[in-house]
Amino acid sequence: MRHPSEGVLRRLVDEPAGVTDADRTHVASCSTCLRELDAVRADAHLVGAALASAGNGTDTDLAWARLSTAAASAPQRRQATAGARPDRWRAAVRRPAVAAMSAVLLLGGAGVAAANDWLPIFKTERVTPVEVTSTELVQVPDLSGYGDVAFTQQPETKQVPDARSAAGFTGLDVPRVTELPGGVTGNPAYEVAGQVGATFTFSAEKAAKAAAAKGEVLPPPPAGLDGSRFRLQAGPALAEVWSQPTGLPTLLVARAVAPTVDSSGVPFETARDYLLSLPGLPDGLAGQLRDLSADGGTLPLPVPAEMVTTSTAGVGGAEATVLTSRNGLFAGVVWVQDGVMTGVAGSLSAGELLRVARGLG
Amino acid sequence: MTVVSSTQFGARRTTADGRRDVVRSRADVRPDLEAVFRSDYARVVGVAARVLGSRDSAEDVAQEVFLAFGRSSVPAGEARGWLTVAATHTALNLLRSGRRRGAREQVADDGLAIVPDVADLVVSRDERRAVRAALSRLPHRQAAALVLRHSGLSYAEVAAALDLSPGSVGTTVRRAESVLLKELNRHASPE
Numbered sequence: 001m002r003h004p005s006e007g008v009l010r011r012l013v014d015e016p017a018g019v020t021d022a023d024r025t026h027v028a029s030c031s032t033c034l035r036e037l038d039a040v041r042a043d044a045h046l047v048g049a050a051l052a053s054a055g056n057g058t059d060t061d062l063a064w065a066r067l068s069t070a071a072a073s074a075p076q077r078r079q080a081t082a083g084a085r086p087d088r089w090r091a092a093v094r095r096p097a098v099a100a101m102s103a104v105l106l107l108g109g110a111g112v113a114a115a116n117d118w119l120p121i122f123k124t125e126r127v128t129p130v131e132v133t134s135t136e137l138v139q140v141p142d143l144s145g146y147g148d149v150a151f152t153q154q155p156e157t158k159q160v161p162d163a164r165s166a167a168g169f170t171g172l173d174v175p176r177v178t179e180l181p182g183g184v185t186g187n188p189a190y191e192v193a194g195q196v197g198a199t200f201t202f203s204a205e206k207a208a209k210a211a212a213a214k215g216e217v218l219p220p221p222p223a224g225l226d227g228s229r230f231r232l233q234a235g236p237a238l239a240e241v242w243s244q245p246t247g248l249p250t251l252l253v254a255r256a257v258a259p260t261v262d263s264s265g266v267p268f269e270t271a272r273d274y275l276l277s278l279p280g281l282p283d284g285l286a287g288q289l290r291d292l293s294a295d296g297g298t299l300p301l302p303v304p305a306e307m308v309t310t311s312t313a314g315v316g317g318a319e320a321t322v323l324t325s326r327n328g329l330f331a332g333v334v335w336v337q338d339g340v341m342t343g344v345a346g347s348l349s350a351g352e353l354l355r356v357a358r359g360l361g
Numbered sequence: 362m363t364v365v366s367s368t369q370f371g372a373r374r375t376t377a378d379g380r381r382d383v384v385r386s387r388a389d390v391r392p393d394l395e396a397v398f399r400s401d402y403a404r405v406v407g408v409a410a411r412v413l414g415s416r417d418s419a420e421d422v423a424q425e426v427f428l429a430f431g432r433s434s435v436p437a438g439e440a441r442g443w444l445t446v447a448a449t450h451t452a453l454n455l456l457r458s459g460r461r462r463g464a465r466e467q468v469a470d471d472g473l474a475i476v477p478d479v480a481d482l483v484v485s486r487d488e489r490r491a492v493r494a495a496l497s498r499l500p501h502r503q504a505a506a507l508v509l510r511h512s513g514l515s516y517a518e519v520a521a522a523l524d525l526s527p528g529s530v531g532t533t534v535r536r537a538e539s540v541l542l543k544e545l546n547r548h549a550s551p552e
Contacts, residue, residue, distance in 0.1 A: 007532030011516055018516055018527075040535065047538045048511050050492045050545060051411045058403045063420060067398065067427055 003033050009040045146210060146275060147202040159191050163240075166190040170236040175253050175342060176361035180242070181352045184251045188240035195235040195257075202228050202271055211278060222274055224266045242346075251346040253360070257339060311350075315357045324350050333357045394431040397440050402427070404441075405448045408512045412452035412504075414493045422452045442514065446522045449508045456497045488545050495544040499537055506530060507537035 004012075004023040012019050012027065027033040160166050163174040169192045177188075204218070204226040211218040237256030311322045313333070320335035332345035333353045344357045405426055409419035426447045435443045496504050502523050509519045510530070519534075520527040 005532060006535045007529065009531075010535040010538075011531035014510070015516055043535075043538050043542055046545065047492075047507070047541050050489055050541065051508070051511055057416065058406050058420065060399055060402050063402055063423070064395065064398055067424055067431075 003030065003036075006036070006040060009033065009037050010044065012037060013041045013044050146207045146278075147200055148206075159189060162190060166192050166238045166240075169194075170238045170255075172236065172238055172255050172257070172340065174238060175240070175255055177240070177251075177253060177356055178359045178361050179355075181251065181346075181348055181356060184242050184346070184348075186242060188242045188251075188253075191239045191241065193235055193237045193256075200230045202226060202230070207278065216278075219274075219277060222266060222270055225271055225274060228266050228271060230271065251348065251356070252344070253356070254343045254345075256341050313354055315354070316360075320354075320357065322350050322354065390431045391434070393437055394427070397430070397437065397444075398427055401441055401444055405444050408445050408448040408508065409452040411511060412449065412456055412493070412496065412508055414489055418455060419452065422448055422455060425451055442518055442522070445509065445512050445514060446505075449505050449512065450501075453496075453501060453504055453508070456493065457501075491544040492541050495541050499540060503533055503537045506533045507541075510534045 004019075004027060008019055008023050009027070012024070016024065027037060160169060163176070166172075167174045174190075202221075202225055204221050207221070208218040235257055237254065239252060239254040242251040311324075313320050313322050315333065315335050316337070318335040318337045320333050322331070322333050324331045331348060331350040331353050332343060333350070334341065334343040335357075336342075342357075342360070344353045344360075346353060348356075402423060405423045406416065406419045409422035409426075410416055413419050413422070426444055429447065430440065430444060433443075496507075499507070502525070506519055506523055506525065509522060510516075514522070516530045517527055519525065519530045525533060
């Protein structure tokens with residue numbers, strides 16, 4: 001009998017009952033496997049020790065008081081400004097992790113994080129959860145099943161001291177927030193990113209494999225599609241980030257040259273429509289593809305519909321997409337005008353963010 | 362003062378200027394939140410601390426997770442698993458967002474003691490930091506599988522939470538451990 005895999009040995013360390021009798025019997029009488037099992041066990045313990053942290057010292061009562069305050073205050077922030085000591089409490093309800101997640105969500109399409117990670121549809125692993133739910137955290141599938149993705153241009157990203165430097169680096173007008181929402185204070189940090197580029201090369205072979213994995217047969221690709229290359233480009237971009245003392249953002253305003261896609265062979269729309277016709281194409285990916293166009297006029301935002309509701313609203317003559325997390329904890333507003341994408345996000349209400357968006361100077 | 366006790370979640374509150382507002386309907390925050398919080402808070406902080414190495418950050422994550430839980434309709438019987446998974450994802454996101462922004466002090470040492478639970482395995486602070494940096498570079502699912510397993514979830518639970526086949530959890534965890542160990546060895550033996 002062949003030796004069980006390392007994965008089986010690893011499970012044997014934790015859950016012997018989860019391993020088949022045949023594997024267990026083999027390992028018990030195989031010196032090679034026993035040695036390997038010892039090594040796997042030692043590694044597991046060492047990593048466990050490295051990950052462990054001091055397990056005591058949490059003050060549950062204090063933590064509960066904090067949560068009660070946050071839970072009760074969160075839905076009524078505007079009203080809280082009328083209270084006697086609003087700032088302190090408003091600060092308490094601005095949960096940093098949520099703000100960070102909203103930044104990831106929005107900038108996935110609109111700004112510096114997009115520059116870091118490129119279009120999330122092509123690099124889904126990085127888009128990971130925008131929300132803290134668990135089992136329904138489906139992975140947004142990526143196009144690497146249908147071809148090869150290569151980065152051609154990695155953006156330079158850095159922090160710059162002020163708005164003037166940000167404008168100089170990116171050539172973009174820096175949006176000026178005329179009136180900060182209550183609870184957001186201080187000066188923003190400025191982050192900038194250069195251009196990013198990636199190419200996606202369609203592969204009929206890969207696409208056939210992806211279809212076969214779903215038990216389907218690939219419909220014949222349109223002439224010329226196999227091997228066609230599509231060049232994706234985005235940036236430069238800049239972001240203004242207002243943070244809590246903990247260093248996590250509460251309000252974020254970002255602007256970027258909108259992503260565009262062009263092709264060396266068949267038009268991108270042909271490839272897109274073909275991909276959309278494929279059996280078994282995951283709904284999420286289909287939605288993103290539908291929104292990606294050659295002229296940079298639409299938003300390839302990876303919005304997990306089960307977590308975020310979208311609506312539209314007018315901002316300075318453009319139609320903006322308004323995103324609100326279903327749990328009401330964060331929101332964002334994104335719009336495109338003249339090939340430039342602007343986004344405002346934070347752990348604020350959509351109304352507050354729309355006021356910021358419409359007041360940008 | 363506006364500290365609100367748990368019994369006030371569904372209450373009306375009078376503001377300074379005399380207006381009355383519905384804070385939130387009782388249905389919005391689940392009634393068993395406090396009980397679940399009190400029984401699982403320390404555990405959830407522990408899960409997040411495993412990722413972040415910092416108790417302060419871990420407590421922030423725990424707040425976040427319980428806030429979301431309070432508004433969810435997760436069955437009480439599944440609360441513990443749900444909280445563990447949510448804390449893991451949230452903490453990993455935080456770890457990564459910290460790295461993205463130039464890795465400020467997300468993995469900062471805020472005074473964690475050397476852990477005595479595995480007495481003969483002493484892991485230095487440098488090594489802990491290196492392990493977290495490596496963790497932030499792992500593919501999200503791999504990192505999550507590792508943390509969930511070390512947080513006590515069964516292989517079947519890890520598989521369900523991450524949409525992995527049960528048979529591949531061991532391989533995924535083992536792979537993650539190998540990567541992390543390389544970091545540890547590198548720091549343990551600089552030559």
